[in-house]
Amino acid sequence: MQQRGQSQSQTARILGVSEGAVRYHLRRAREGAADGRQKPSRIEQLGLDQAVAHWWQAQAEALGRGRPPSVRTLHDFLRAEYGYDGSYKSVRKYVRARFGTPAVRPFRRVETPPGAQTQSDWGEFRRVDLGDPDGPTTVYAFVMVLSHSRKEAVVWSRSMDQLAWHHVHNEAYRRLGGGAAVNRIDNLKTGIVHGCGAWGQINEQYRVYARTMGFHIDACEVRAPEQKGKTERRVGDGKGLDLRGRHFDGLAGLQSWTDADRATRASKRICPATGLSVAASWEAEKPSLRPRPELLPEPFDLVKTAPVHKDCAVHFEGRT
Numbered sequence: 001m002q003q004r005g006q007s008q009s010q011t012a013r014i015l016g017v018s019e020g021a022v023r024y025h026l027r028r029a030r031e032g033a034a035d036g037r038q039k040p041s042r043i044e045q046l047g048l049d050q051a052v053a054h055w056w057q058a059q060a061e062a063l064g065r066g067r068p069p070s071v072r073t074l075h076d077f078l079r080a081e082y083g084y085d086g087s088y089k090s091v092r093k094y095v096r097a098r099f100g101t102p103a104v105r106p107f108r109r110v111e112t113p114p115g116a117q118t119q120s121d122w123g124e125f126r127r128v129d130l131g132d133p134d135g136p137t138t139v140y141a142f143v144m145v146l147s148h149s150r151k152e153a154v155v156w157s158r159s160m161d162q163l164a165w166h167h168v169h170n171e172a173y174r175r176l177g178g179g180a181a182v183n184r185i186d187n188l189k190t191g192i193v194h195g196c197g198a199w200g201q202i203n204e205q206y207r208v209y210a211r212t213m214g215f216h217i218d219a220c221e222v223r224a225p226e227q228k229g230k231t232e233r234r235v236g237d238g239k240g241l242d243l244r245g246r247h248f249d250g251l252a253g254l255q256s257w258t259d260a261d262r263a264t265r266a267s268k269r270i271c272p273a274t275g276l277s278v279a280a281s282w283e284a285e286k287p288s289l290r291p292r293p294e295l296l297p298e299p300f301d302l303v304k305t306a307p308v309h310k311d312c313a314v315h316f317e318g319r320t
Contacts, residue, residue, distance in 0.1 A: 178289030
């Protein structure tokens, strides 16, 4: 008010205080006096004010005006360089008091009709106890999410090769009860052999598999995880699974435990598109899914040379 030309008496009358109170606070503001009632932050107690200011300015200049520096990165920097023992929230509170609250970044959530799209991705989990003689091992979780209902299928594998890629797709479709018209994937070699996104060259084996199953392959652009945000979110949630403290009876035991855990979560989570639970939304979406073939295209992991008889029959694994 003082900066806008209001007199001290007018300011006091508007605020409902005495004119002396207005003079007191104006004098303290001119002198830059600190509020003795306010407890200094942990950063101020450790004398890290200048370090934070220097880091923040350098990051702001490097990132430009479109994106503010990361408070999480600042917290990690203080812990690594200065042994900071305060919490992340203490750093966030200090930053907001000194540099202001960052502007809200707009985002757009795309909803799809039932049966229109699935999104697929891998997640890596280390030191999982499957009862192997060599001890805990690394396993991979394939996550496929129906974009409309948010119903997910998590399939475990010991590898991410072409054979495993087709196998986990089959298992995911079994759990989802069918497939969608489009499957959005990342640019892995098992799906895209060259390039990326809409201009990438699709893996021929995967192309044949997709044609057999009746879905279109839609690859994301490079370094654009937001284009498959629904499965990225589910992979991130999967990282919270408490696997290290558990013992599983092989990969089958881990798969059985995961199926039960995901089913329980689906009954509790809410689908943003319908407002119902994910489980109920999935039941409503099932009629829109493409039915699975009676025989899913299982990949072969064995190549054999065998003679062809005069009647064009070939004997393989005791069959003709």
